[in-house]
Amino acid sequence: MTQGARVTTRPGVPPREAATHCPYCALQCGMVLRENGRRVEVLPRQFPTNRGGLCQKGWTAAELLDHPDRLTTPLVRDRRGGELRPASWDEALDRVATGIRAVQDRYGRDAVAVFGGGGLTNEKAYALGKFARVALRTRHIDYNGRWCMSSAAAAGLRAFGVDRGLPFPLADLGRAETLLLVGANPAETMPPLLRHLADQRARGGRLIVVDPRLTATARQADLHLQPLPGTDLAVANALLHVALSEGWVDRAYVAERTSGFDEVRRTVAGYWPAEVERLSGVPVADLEATARALATVDRAIILTARGAEQHAKGVDTVTAFVNLALALGLPGRPGSGYGCLTGQGNGQGGREHGQKADQLPGYRRIDDPAAREHVARVWGVPAEDLPGPGVPAYALLDSLGTATGPRALLVFGSNPVVSAPRAARVESRLRDLDLLVVADFLRSETAELADVVLPVAQWAEEDGTMTNLEGRVLRRRALREPPPGVRTDLAVLAALAARLEEGAAGGSAGGGGFPADPRTVFEELRRASAGGPADYAGVTWERVERDEGVFWPCPDPDGPDTPRLFAGSFPTPDGRARFHAVTHRPAAEEVSAEYPLHFTTGRVLAQYQSGAQTRRVDALRRAAPNGFVELHPDLAGRLGVAEGDEVRVVSRRGELRAPARVSPAIRPDTVFAPFHWPGAARANSVTNDAVDPVSGMPEFKICAVRVERA
Numbered sequence: 001m002t003q004g005a006r007v008t009t010r011p012g013v014p015p016r017e018a019a020t021h022c023p024y025c026a027l028q029c030g031m032v033l034r035e036n037g038r039r040v041e042v043l044p045r046q047f048p049t050n051r052g053g054l055c056q057k058g059w060t061a062a063e064l065l066d067h068p069d070r071l072t073t074p075l076v077r078d079r080r081g082g083e084l085r086p087a088s089w090d091e092a093l094d095r096v097a098t099g100i101r102a103v104q105d106r107y108g109r110d111a112v113a114v115f116g117g118g119g120l121t122n123e124k125a126y127a128l129g130k131f132a133r134v135a136l137r138t139r140h141i142d143y144n145g146r147w148c149m150s151s152a153a154a155a156g157l158r159a160f161g162v163d164r165g166l167p168f169p170l171a172d173l174g175r176a177e178t179l180l181l182v183g184a185n186p187a188e189t190m191p192p193l194l195r196h197l198a199d200q201r202a203r204g205g206r207l208i209v210v211d212p213r214l215t216a217t218a219r220q221a222d223l224h225l226q227p228l229p230g231t232d233l234a235v236a237n238a239l240l241h242v243a244l245s246e247g248w249v250d251r252a253y254v255a256e257r258t259s260g261f262d263e264v265r266r267t268v269a270g271y272w273p274a275e276v277e278r279l280s281g282v283p284v285a286d287l288e289a290t291a292r293a294l295a296t297v298d299r300a301i302i303l304t305a306r307g308a309e310q311h312a313k314g315v316d317t318v319t320a321f322v323n324l325a326l327a328l329g330l331p332g333r334p335g336s337g338y339g340c341l342t343g344q345g346n347g348q349g350g351r352e353h354g355q356k357a358d359q360l361p362g363y364r365r366i367d368d369p370a371a372r373e374h375v376a377r378v379w380g381v382p383a384e385d386l387p388g389p390g391v392p393a394y395a396l397l398d399s400l401g402t403a404t405g406p407r408a409l410l411v412f413g414s415n416p417v418v419s420a421p422r423a424a425r426v427e428s429r430l431r432d433l434d435l436l437v438v439a440d441f442l443r444s445e446t447a448e449l450a451d452v453v454l455p456v457a458q459w460a461e462e463d464g465t466m467t468n469l470e471g472r473v474l475r476r477r478a479l480r481e482p483p484p485g486v487r488t489d490l491a492v493l494a495a496l497a498a499r500l501e502e503g504a505a506g507g508s509a510g511g512g513g514f515p516a517d518p519r520t521v522f523e524e525l526r527r528a529s530a531g532g533p534a535d536y537a538g539v540t541w542e543r544v545e546r547d548e549g550v551f552w553p554c555p556d557p558d559g560p561d562t563p564r565l566f567a568g569s570f571p572t573p574d575g576r577a578r579f580h581a582v583t584h585r586p587a588a589e590e591v592s593a594e595y596p597l598h599f600t601t602g603r604v605l606a607q608y609q610s611g612a613q614t615r616r617v618d619a620l621r622r623a624a625p626n627g628f629v630e631l632h633p634d635l636a637g638r639l640g641v642a643e644g645d646e647v648r649v650v651s652r653r654g655e656l657r658a659p660a661r662v663s664p665a666i667r668p669d670t671v672f673a674p675f676h677w678p679g680a681a682r683a684n685s686v687t688n689d690a691v692d693p694v695s696g697m698p699e700f701k702i703c704a705v706r707v708e709r710a
């Protein structure tokens with residue numbers, strides 16, 4: 001029987017329940033699922049992150065369990081242009097295995113690629129990475145977490161030597177006297193987090209928000225800085241410039257705990273507030289007030305999110321805020337520090353266990369010989385058989401079906417037709433493949449293009465673990481079995497590996513085994529991660545349940561976990577955090593006479609990511625039925641556009657059409673659209689596919705467009 005669930009089907013006795021977490025974002029709110037007959041209720045559950053709160057998405061999450069659109073049988077397409085038709089599991093899996101073998105025989109092992117997701121459990125992310133490297137022996141695996149957190153991850157790694165979104169528990173936010181949120185809108189993306197902000201306010205704390213839009217979060221701030229999109233880096237350097245001029249830098253901390261400050265000091269010397277005001281539009285007085293608010297209190301926290309990250313200079317932008325935090329001596333003190341608000345449900349764990357092109361489990365590098373030896377031993381294969389690093393997500397998607405790119409793709413837990421930048425091009429690349437396989441529980445826009453669709457279980461139908469935005473490992477508990485005809489992702493990987501093993505010369509394709517049982521997979525993950533930066537060796541399911549989660553690193557089952565990092569030193573070779581001097585530069589695409597406006601994208605409260613799930617939930621669809629284009633009244637007046645008029649947003653890559661939403665909340669030189677919708681309202685038809693050179697993260701947050709009445 002599933003742990004954490006009481007099971008009965010007899011009338012008159014308590015209904016079946018499971019204490020679990022929300023399937024959506026990285027806050028991973030605690031919830032109880034209760035089954036009455038076939039109906040599943042969601043009840044909020046006290047947990048340190050949500051403290052009894054849920055947002056509308058969490059409340060309605062169970063509606064998809066028995067949704068009429070639910071896939072319960074595999075689908076195959078007999079010929080290009082034909083329709084998907086129901087098939088047996090044997091037929092579908094044979095088709096996949098045969099297709100993989102045919103492509104690899106003809107084009108080589110790297111001709112098959114895997115694309116994962118930041119919503120997959122730790123066990124699935126781990127198994128998917130192993131499947132790619134051991135069963136397929138391809139170097140091509142990456143995932144949609146590249147869209148979400150990779151720039152903060154890269155910045156954290158190079159500064160602190162480790163990437164854990166929040167290096168402290170979320171409750172620390174309530175203790176900060178000043179909290180600076182950069183490009184984060186938790187009032188819409190993770191509303192229960194505002195309970196911690198309310199704590200902070202109740203203790204007299206100040207909230208400062210940096211965002212080109214007056215968002216629901218910015219409305220609650222004591223101070224809102226509204227920079228031109230793409231100028232956050234300059235704003236951060238100006239804040240450090242002010243801190244240096246005023247003598248607010250923590251010189252003892254810089255001397256004892258960091259390296260590389262001199263070059264940063266020389267660099268920010270040129271970021272005069274008046275110059276940065278001209279560049280960003282943020283008044284000098286606001287820059288000075290922000291620097292003072294951060295520097296003249298005992299406890300301050302700086303948090304960045306997608307607004308700072310999703311740029312072709314996202315790593316450097318985050319680095320500029322990390323530099324500021326280090327110069328003020330914030331990291332490593334309770335109630336102080338720098339952190340990144342991770343987005344997807346398992347955005348943190350999903351980037352730790354081998355789904356990334358350059359990684360092995362435990363956040364090990366795939367090009368590190370010692371890491372390869374360790375993981376290969378756990379997997380029971382020779383280290384030299386493990387492929388090398390692949391390429392980041394967009395480069396991978398953009399190469400599909402080309403002369404040098406993969407010819408087959410397996411997609412798990414992702415919908416790139418809606419979520420990838422320059423989506424029309426990605427869609428075209430997917431159509432060029434010899435074989436596209438999608439494992440999903442709904443017919444997403446990507447599944448609609450597939451040759452084979454494999455129906456898989458939902459969150460309430462499987463056990464496993466997730467790692468939330470704090471680096472806290474949590475238990476996901478199944479309420480019930482998947483419906484007949486549906487398998488878990490782990491079972492799919494196990495079945496495919498077995499078929500590939502049967503067909504492999506010498507029987508070597510299956511490698512170290514692919515158990516379908518998540519607990520068995522987690523035990524292997526513990527061994528594979530042991531000794532790595534994200535060390536889960538001491539994390540057990542029992543301990544996770546007993547202690548309201550376990551913070552990594554946790555190397556010893558009998559030793560402590562690590563709620564707070566950096567108290568005594570940083571996990572770098574010399575124990576010091578590293579400054580990196582970074583400079584502002586323009587966006588990859590600047591405005592011009594033909595495309596005179598900045599375009600930026602983001603989310604709304606009632607929808608989640610590509611919307612494949614939330615667009616099917618009645619209450620969420622009613623709350624947010626369509627895409628829209630937000631534009632300032634001055635701009636709307638110039639264009640002759642009124643509220644509700646259909647407008648076209650046109651970039652060099654494509655266009656979107658949606659009703660205008662006229663609002664003074666946005667700058668007059670910028671338009672905004674949420675990215676949850678496909679078809680004509682697809683925001684990613686417009687976005688730029690320029691990527692950060694370090695992280696590979698695309699520049700979703702700024703490109704040049706023109707707007708016209710449709």
Ligand code: SF4
Pocket residue numbers: 022023024025026027028029050053054055056057058059189190191192
């Ligand atoms: S805030 Fe995130 S985790 Fe919490 S209920 Fe909403 S979507 Fe789910």
